[in-house]
Amino acid sequence: MAYYFISDLHLDKSRPVTTDAFIEFISSIKNDARALYILGDFIEYWVGDDDDRHGLDKAFNALQHLSKTCPIYLMHGNRDFLIGERFAQQYGITLIHEPYSVKIKQHNIALSHGDILCTDDQDYLAFRQEVRSKDWQTRFLAQSLQKRIQTAEDLRIKSQQAMQTKSDALMDVNQDTVRGFFKQTETNTLIHGHTHRPAIHNHLVDNQHCQRIVLSDWHNQASYLKVTEHECELVTDDFIKTTTLIV
Ligand code: LP5
Ligand code: MN
Numbered sequence: 001m002a003y004y005f006i007s008d009l010h011l012d013k014s015r016p017v018t019t020d021a022f023i024e025f026i027s028s029i030k031n032d033a034r035a036l037y038i039l040g041d042f043i044e045y046w047v048g049d050d051d052d053r054h055g056l057d058k059a060f061n062a063l064q065h066l067s068k069t070c071p072i073y074l075m076h077g078n079r080d081f082l083i084g085e086r087f088a089q090q091y092g093i094t095l096i097h098e099p100y101s102v103k104i105k106q107h108n109i110a111l112s113h114g115d116i117l118c119t120d121d122q123d124y125l126a127f128r129q130e131v132r133s134k135d136w137q138t139r140f141l142a143q144s145l146q147k148r149i150q151t152a153e154d155l156r157i158k159s160q161q162a163m164q165t166k167s168d169a170l171m172d173v174n175q176d177t178v179r180g181f182f183k184q185t186e187t188n189t190l191i192h193g194h195t196h197r198p199a200i201h202n203h204l205v206d207n208q209h210c211q212r213i214v215l216s217d218w219h220n221q222a223s224y225l226k227v228t229e230h231e232c233e234l235v236t237d238d239f240i241k242t243t244t245l246i247v
Helices: 016-029 057-066 085-090 122-131 134-141 145-164 175-185
Strands: 002-006 033-038 072-075 093-096 100-104 107-112 189-192 199-205 208-214 224-228 231-235 240-244
Touching: 002 016, 016 057, 085 093, 107 175, 122 134, 134 145, 175 189, 175 199, 199 240
Parallel strands: 002 033, 033 072, 072 093, 107 189, 189 208
Antiparallel strands: 002 224, 100 107, 199 208, 224 231, 231 240
């Protein structure tokens, strides 16, 4: 039996290969999964639980089916932070909010989408602060579905334009912020996504060895982290990396 971690699927009806890969992945873990953690950006974008035009019912039904045999935890990402309890309950999902820690055997593991670790990207952080406020969300969700979808589409274009002006270094995690996150959560393992730079990094925090495992996005293929006992395996289309969890 194993714990599975995935993120950044960006499911969208325009990319059926990824949706099929997800359904196949869910089917492949169903007899083996102790829990599934989805660490954000599960969906390309989400403008409210009342939006039923995703064309992703097959993927959602696969989750609901899995939820009968294993708990499914979902954390918000910067694309789908408006996923609410209505959607979660409909498909047997438990929403979790960061900073979130989970104990697996004797290992204390912190989970994050990863965007809050990218603190050099000040423009993004200012934007994030605004759209994560209760007031902004209440006003946004009161708009018509069509208007919300249009705003999200506009924002995707603005975001792509903004990202062309930002360096890779600026859009990666900030090392001091990562160290602070380990201290705040009192963990020595951190799993996150968002940057789409799958890797296993070592950090030294107050002379303690810590590990940061970065999940891959799903670009037409499944990729995941599988944790069994003390071992973990990070699987992408290009490589498989293994490590032993720190006690
Ligand atoms: O996800 P990814 O990796 O592509 O990009 C992020 C950051 N971009 C975003 C924007 C999302 O992609 C947009 C998704 C829309 C879904 C939301 C649904 C709810 C509707 C919201 C409507 C307002 O998160 C990008 C980071 C990058 O990761 C790397 O970390 O740099 O951040 C930006 O590009 C943000 C810009 O720097 C600043 C935003 C300018 C747009 C201002 C328009 C204001 C609209 C009104 C909102 C208050
Ligand atoms: Mn993201």
